[in-house]
Amino acid sequence: MFRKLHDPGAEGVTIYIDGEAVAAEAGESLATVMLRQPKAWTRTTPVSGSPRAPYCLMGVCFDCLAEVDGIASVQTCLTPVTAGMRVARQHGRRVLSA
Amino acid sequence: MSAIDLLIVGAGPAGMAAAVAARRHGLSVLVVDDQPAPGGQIWRAVETVAATPRGARLGAAYRGGAERTATFRACGASYEPGSQLWQIEPGFRAFLTRAGKARTVTAKAIILATGAQERPTPFPGWTLPGVLTVGAAQILLKTADTVPAQPVWIAGSGPLPLLYMTQLLAAGGKIAGFLDTTPRGRVRAALPHLPRAVSGLGDLAKGLAWTWALKRAGVAVIRHVTELAADGDGKLQTLRYRTEDGRADAVPAEVLLVHEGVVPSIHAPLALGCAVEWHPLQQCYVPKLDAWGETSQAGIFVAGDGAGIGGAEAAELRGGLAGLRAAVTVGGLAEAAAEAEARPLRRRLARALALRPFLDTLFAPRPQAFAPADATIVCRCEEITAGEIRARAALGRPGPNQLKAFTRAGMGPCQGRQCGYTVMHLVAAAQQRPVGEVGFYRVRPPLKPVTLGELASLDETAP
Numbered sequence: 213m214f215r216k217l218h219d220p221g222a223e224g225v226t227i228y229i230d231g232e233a234v235a236a237e238a239g240e241s242l243a244t245v246m247l248r249q250p251k252a253w254t255r256t257t258p259v260s261g262s263p264r265a266p267y268c269l270m271g272v273c274f275d276c277l278a279e280v281d282g283i284a285s286v287q288t289c290l291t292p293v294t295a296g297m298r299v300a301r302q303h304g305r306r307v308l309s310a
Numbered sequence: 311m312s313a314i315d316l317l318i319v320g321a322g323p324a325g326m327a328a329a330v331a332a333r334r335h336g337l338s339v340l341v342v343d344d345q346p347a348p349g350g351q352i353w354r355a356v357e358t359v360a361a362t363p364r365g366a367r368l369g370a371a372y373r374g375g376a377e378r379t380a381t382f383r384a385c386g387a388s389y390e391p392g393s394q395l396w397q398i399e400p401g402f403r404a405f406l407t408r409a410g411k412a413r414t415v416t417a418k419a420i421i422l423a424t425g426a427q428e429r430p431t432p433f434p435g436w437t438l439p440g441v442l443t444v445g446a447a448q449i450l451l452k453t454a455d456t457v458p459a460q461p462v463w464i465a466g467s468g469p470l471p472l473l474y475m476t477q478l479l480a481a482g483g484k485i486a487g488f489l490d491t492t493p494r495g496r497v498r499a500a501l502p503h504l505p506r507a508v509s510g511l512g513d514l515a516k517g518l519a520w521t522w523a524l525k526r527a528g529v530a531v532i533r534h535v536t537e538l539a540a541d542g543d544g545k546l547q548t549l550r551y552r553t554e555d556g557r558a559d560a561v562p563a564e565v566l567l568v569h570e571g572v573v574p575s576i577h578a579p580l581a582l583g584c585a586v587e588w589h590p591l592q593q594c595y596v597p598k599l600d601a602w603g604e605t606s607q608a609g610i611f612v613a614g615d616g617a618g619i620g621g622a623e624a625a626e627l628r629g630g631l632a633g634l635r636a637a638v639t640v641g642g643l644a645e646a647a648a649e650a651e652a653r654p655l656r657r658r659l660a661r662a663l664a665l666r667p668f669l670d671t672l673f674a675p676r677p678q679a680f681a682p683a684d685a686t687i688v689c690r691c692e693e694i695t696a697g698e699i700r701a702r703a704a705l706g707r708p709g710p711n712q713l714k715a716f717t718r719a720g721m722g723p724c725q726g727r728q729c730g731y732t733v734m735h736l737v738a739a740a741q742q743r744p745v746g747e748v749g750f751y752r753v754r755p756p757l758k759p760v761t762l763g764e765l766a767s768l769d770e771t772a773p
Contacts, residue, residue, distance in 0.1 A: 213439075213440055213458065213459055213460070213545075213564050213565050214450060214456050214457065214458055214459055214565070215456065215457060215458075215459040216454065216455055216456050217364075217455040217456070217457060217481060217482065218455050237454065239346070239358075240453060240454040240456075241453065241454070244450055244453065244454040244456055247450065247456070248456065252439050252440070252545070253439045253544075253545070257693060259692060259693040260693055262437065262544075262693075263439055263544050263545070264437060264439065264690075265439030265440070265442075265545075266442065266446065267437075267441070267442055267443065267446060267690075268427070268428065268442075268443055268445070268446050269442070269443075269445070269446035269449040269450065270351060270427065270445065270446070270449060271344055272427045272575075272724060272727045272728070273690065273724055273727070273728055274691065274722070274723040274724040275437070275690065277723070283410070283761070285723070285759065290344055290345070290392075290394075292346050
């Protein structure tokens with residue numbers, strides 16, 4: 213739903229969203245990168261399971277949460293991307309892993 | 311644990327100016343901010359963007375931030391970006407998290423320069439992916455040169471949508487239409503405030519220039535929009551709207567940007583027990599402050615838009631005043647010297663705020679913004695509807711805190727930052743009380759979610 217106006221060139225990095233390699237620019241927020249994907253949502257809610265995408269981009273709505281490098285419920289709008297970052301969309305309520 | 315004279319929370323116009331003032335008088339200063347670079351929302355990413363073509367498109371007011379961040383960087387304050395403040399204990403002991411590690415800092419005075427957030431105004435479908443705030447889109451443009459891929463719908467009221475639309479057009483973006491939610495008759499209501507606003511005529515001219523630029527570009531404007539609704543299967547697909555005179559339409563949409571003004575960030579002052587008062591014109595709580603920005607809690611200051619919406623110029627001046635006062639109470643600066651330095655700042659502050667009553671009246675939120683239909687989600691985190699709040703509010707006479715316990719509204723990760731004012735208005739309407747008397751949620755630490763791992767890392771001693 214969003215597009216970048218310039219080619220990052222030397223600043224380009226690759227991150228992984230649900231295992232898929234995605235192009236990003238070093239230093240931009242992870243939420244920005246998510247909004248450029250065909251699937252822009254980062255999580256489904258623990259209450260009704262409805263999808264949510266970044267909404268405020270400034271850290272006050274907590275809708276852009278995702279799992280980043282193994283840590284759940286990270287505010288992706290406050291997280292600058294780094295090369296090789298591994299991101300997973302979150303699905304509903306958390307469950308205890310076996 | 312480190313000990314300093316002054317802790318400043320926020321590195322926007324107010325926080326940076328406060329740091330510069332306090333450093334000039336020799337205080338040891340730590341500035342923490344949750345963003346990766348100084349400048350606040352208005353000057354987001356200005357250090358890297360100002361000198362680029364993107365900086366040129368964003369305008370002179372934006373590029374001017376580069377000079378401020380340079381002065382701030384050189385002032386000698388310690389600066390820790392990417393930090394979240396989540397608790398302040400008396401004394402003062404502040405708890406911070408940065409890069410997954412928590413620590414405490416003691417400070418003799420604290421300036422909260424945490425700015426503002428866009429006023430949440432619920433409508434059906436506002437939680438769908440594809441619905442964002444105008445401020446969010448502007449952040450995407452400033453920080454990442456990123457714009458809506460398709461012609462975008464914009465809905466709301468206030469200077470920001472006008473500014474963003476001109477910036478978006480300059481960047482080559484496309485606008486499907488602007489749904490102006492400013493009610494009929496607002497210009498006439500605001501005009502009596504104009505004589506007092508003469509010193510703000512420059513800003514007024516800027517606003518008119520944006521309006522003309524949009525007209526020249528042929529942007530479709532639909533005026534006096536009262537109702538919005540977003541529909542779609544898992545994402546925004548259709549936007550519906552209705553105007554004051556009953557005109558209704560449904561249009562295909564991929565992205566809708568909304569903006570109905572801004573309100574101060576008051577979670578930190580509330581958590582610290584600082585007294586607040588209702589601001590009827592700005593429809594929000596503001597901290598009770600003295601002429602220096604000191605709150606009802608001695609040693610705690612609020613500066614910038616967190617003190618009441620005043621814009622970037624006022625924020626810098628308020629920051630300077632708070633920094634000076636901190637230098638008196640903590641650093642032994644003579645009262646008379648501080649007063650002499652403050653005098654020109656106060657004069658400029660009065661000028662910077664002169665246009666505010668005009669803008670506040672012109673862009674006061676439409677009444678429908680506070681009275682969403684029963685099926686509309688009010689609390690985005692816990693997915694509580696307006697109908698649930700209304701039904702509960704009519705039984706007995708509960709306030710927002712009881713409703714929080716009954717329904718979980720305000721109990722999610724955003725801690726009521728999105729639903730607080732809507733719940734207040736629903737309670738006021740259901741109980742026929744003035745909204746300012748209803749009160750806000752009790753805000754408790756931690757102010758931001760903290761992981762167990764972060765807690766466990768508190769004050770680990772270096773090996």
